[in-house]
Structures are given as structure tokens and as C-alpha cells.
Amino acid sequence: MAQAHGTPPPRADPGQPCVFKLVLLGSGSVGKSSLALRYVKDDFRSILPTVGCAFFTKVVEVGASSLKLEIWDTAGQEKFHSVCHLYFRGANAALLVYDVTKKESFHKAQQWLRDLEKEFRPGEVVVMLVGNKIDLSEEREVTFEEGKEFAESNRLLFMETSAKLNHQVSEAFSAVARELSQRGGGEGQAPGRDAAVVLNEGPTRRARCCAH
């Protein structure tokens, strides 16, 4: 079971990093908890089904500033679906995860995107599509091109990862953090862009930020 880290912290104090809520969405067993565990604790386990929702935090340095990611890991099992959509309310970013060895999970990620679109205005939330488990290359059912094409046509960031091999995991979270920082990083900040990953333009829901 993925470990929850208690309840979400209260609003940050003055001088503390901006707080951004990031939700992990996707079918059961695609590797959401594993990505969070790898990113936050540099750990990997073979059994950790999420019950309900788990919660992690990580402070990320982006350039000269730091921001705090509240990572909400929702259970992907169908029985939790009706409850877990509540967790993405108020989110600033979402990782939409699928398993590259399960075509069905890629289709489910597309459904999650439709759910997000019902909840948020276009561009209000930073969304990254993540194809996980690329270490299982011989079992691949979703090509890199399919993922990239879907991401581009829906203006999403895109990356393929392996939580098991620690491939591109911190890069995925960092790219989202960078985009959050650029969108909501305070007045006078240059809207710098990494053209390779930034496809989803527009204002992000206001982060809880007391440092600006």
C-alpha cells in the first residue's frame, strides 16, 4: 500500500515556497504510486496498491526559487473512481499515467482527460501524459509516437518513464514544476518556455503562495 503522509498541510506561511497541488491519475496498476515513491523517496516496490488516496510532498528547486508539490496519489481501481475524482478539484497539475504495455490503460488515460476537461477551463491546469513501464519493451502495446501524437493533439506535456529503472521520473515531475513556476511564479517573471515539453498554454489555477 502506498503510504499516506497524513493530511495536507495548511496554507504555507509567509516566506515559505509556493504550494502546488499535483494529482496522479490513471488506471489501476499503471505505476502511479511507484512514480511518486521513486520521485519522493527514490524507492521502488513490487506491491503497493493504493487504497483511496495517498499524499506526498516534495520541495523542488526551479532556478532560483523553490516550490512545494503536494502530490495526491489516487487509486486507479474502478471501485474508487467515483470518489477519487473529488481529489483533483483545486489541482494545479495532473500526471495522466498509463502503462505502455496496456493499451486499455492508454484509452483510460484519455477518459481521465475528459474528466479533467469537465472540471477545469482549458489551460487552467498543467497536464502531463506519462507512459510508464518502458523497461518492459517487449510487451509494449502503445508506441512512443501514439503517446506523443495524443499529447500533442490535446496540448499536453508528454514523457515516457520507468519507475522501476528510475528513467525520466524526476525529469517528468521537474518539467511540470518548471511549467507551474513559469505560469504562476509571480509578477515580473519571464515566461520562458521549453518548446520540447510545453504544449499546454494558459493561466494556471492560483497556487497557494505566500512568498510573492
Ligand SMILES: Nc1nc2c(ncn2[C@@H]2O[C@H](COP(=O)(O)OP(=O)(O)OP(=O)(O)O)[C@@H](O)[C@H]2O)c(=O)[nH]1
Ligand atoms: N516493470 C515495471 N513495473 C512497474 C513500474 N512501475 C510500477 N510497476 C509495478 O506495477 C505494479 C503497480 O504499480 P503501482 O505503483 O501500485 O500502480 P498504481 O497505478 O499506483 O496502482 P493503484 O494503486 O492500484 O491505482 C507494481 O507491481 C509495481 O511494482 C515500472 O516502471 N516498470
